[in-house]
Amino acid sequence: xxxxxxxxxxxxxxxxxxxxxxxxxxxxxxxxxxxxxxxxxxxxxxxxxxxxxxxxxxxxxxxxxxxxxxxxxxxxxxxxxxxxxxxxxxxxxxxxxxxxxxxxxxxxxxxxxxxxxxxxxxxxxxxxxxxxxxxxxxxxxxxxxxxxxxxxxxxxxxxxxxxxxxxxxxxxxxxxxxxxxxxxxxxxxxxxxxxxxxxxxxxxxxxxxxxxxxxxxxxxxxxxxxxxxxxxxxxxxxxxxx
Numbered sequence: 001x002x003x004x005x006x007x008x009x010x011x012x013x014x015x016x017x018x019x020x021x022x023x024x025x026x027x028x029x030x031x032x033x034x035x036x037x038x039x040x041x042x043x044x045x046x047x048x049x050x051x052x053x054x055x056x057x058x059x060x061x062x063x064x065x066x067x068x069x070x071x072x073x074x075x076x077x078x079x080x081x082x083x084x085x086x087x088x089x090x091x092x093x094x095x096x097x098x099x100x101x102x103x104x105x106x107x108x109x110x111x112x113x114x115x116x117x118x119x120x121x122x123x124x125x126x127x128x129x130x131x132x133x134x135x136x137x138x139x140x141x142x143x144x145x146x147x148x149x150x151x152x153x154x155x156x157x158x159x160x161x162x163x164x165x166x167x168x169x170x171x172x173x174x175x176x177x178x179x180x181x182x183x184x185x186x187x188x189x190x191x192x193x194x195x196x197x198x199x200x201x202x203x204x205x206x207x208x209x210x211x212x213x214x215x216x217x218x219x220x221x222x223x224x225x226x227x228x229x230x231x232x233x234x235x236x237x238x239x240x241x242x
Contacts, residue, residue, distance in 0.1 A: 002034040013194055014042035014049045021055020027110055028063040029084045036084075036091040043096040047205055048197045050190070051101045051118060058103045058127065059111025082142060085110070089146050092117040093213060096206045098197065102190050103127050103177065106165070112176070113146035119209070120193060121177040124186050128165040129176055135163040149216065151175050207234040 004020040016038055018025045027035070042049045053059055062085075092099050092114075101118030104127055112129045115121050133140035140160045147156050155174035159166065171177045181189045197205070207230055215223040234240065 002028075002031050005031060005034055005038070007038055009042075009045060012047045012198060014038070014046040016042075016049060016051050018053040018059065021053075021057070023063070024057050024060030024106075024108075025053040025055060025111070026060050026063040031063075032088040033084050036088045039091040039095050039099065043094075046097055047200070047202065048097050048194065049095065049099045050194060051099055051114070053104075055105075057105035057111075058107040059114060060106060061109035061111055061132075085142060086145070089113065089117060092119075095119075096209055098205065098209060100190065100193055100197070102186065104183070104186065106130070108132060109143060112159075113143050115171075116147050116150045116176045119212070120179075122179050122181055122186065122190050122193065123168045123171065123177040124183045125168055125180050126183065127168045127171075127177075129159075129168075129171045130163065130165045131159045132163045134160055147176070201237075201240045203234045203237040203239050 004018060004023075004025075006015075006017040006019050008015040008017075016035065018027065018031070020026070039049055098119040099117070101115055101121045103115050103121060103123040105124075106128050107115045108130045109132055112131055115123070115129065131140055131143050133143055144156055144160060147159075151174050166174075168177065168180045172180055179189070211227065211230055215226050218226065
């Protein structure tokens with residue numbers, strides 16, 4: 001297991017914790033690869049994934065941010081070098097179970113993307129969110145791709161061009177997070193959501209994630225037909241009555 005990533009399976013819930021607060025919980029490419037593998041595996045063993053970090057800040061970005069690049073590879077090689085991050089983003093989307101994130105402090109760059117990609121994101125009222133790539137001379141479409149099915153155009157362009165921190169309230173209004181909680185209620189709220197998910201039958205858990213993955217963005221008649229078929233399929237399952 002990659003250093004700084006803790007993993008625990010307890011009562012049908014997979015807990016994944018990034019524990020590197022001295023480094024702002026920045027994520028290296030090997031860490032991103034390990035996180036992808038753990039999220040994929042959790043889809044087969046768990047009802048949910050809880051993704052947390054330790055320390056004052058949620059995640060201050062990728063570990064390479066701020067480093068001066070040396071000689072850059074050719075475009076196709078460079079494109080492949082970034083696949084580990086895009087695959088991590090995809091692992092949260094393709095997970096058959098919900099990923100529940102808890103955000104405290106600052107969520108910067110990769111951290112902001114991670115907060116947005118969780119299916120449910122509980123945030124403290126003092127947390128802040130930022131996509132700073134343009135201020136570092138980086139074209140930000142990697143980070144933008146994490147928001148494209150979560151956040152509207154106006155919010156994405158503001159965050160990428162202005163590269164300013166936004167408040168938790170702003171992040172809630174544009175769809176990056178799900179709920180804002182005072183710090184003294186933060187842990188209890190996450191536990192409450194986990195307890196609710198534990199009581200949902202597995203077919204319904206998988207069905208909700210499938211529908212939100214594939215129906216949103218479809219023309220309404222297609223989304224409605226998908227809902228009808230999935231509703232009948234899931235609710236006829238014997239597992240729904242156990």
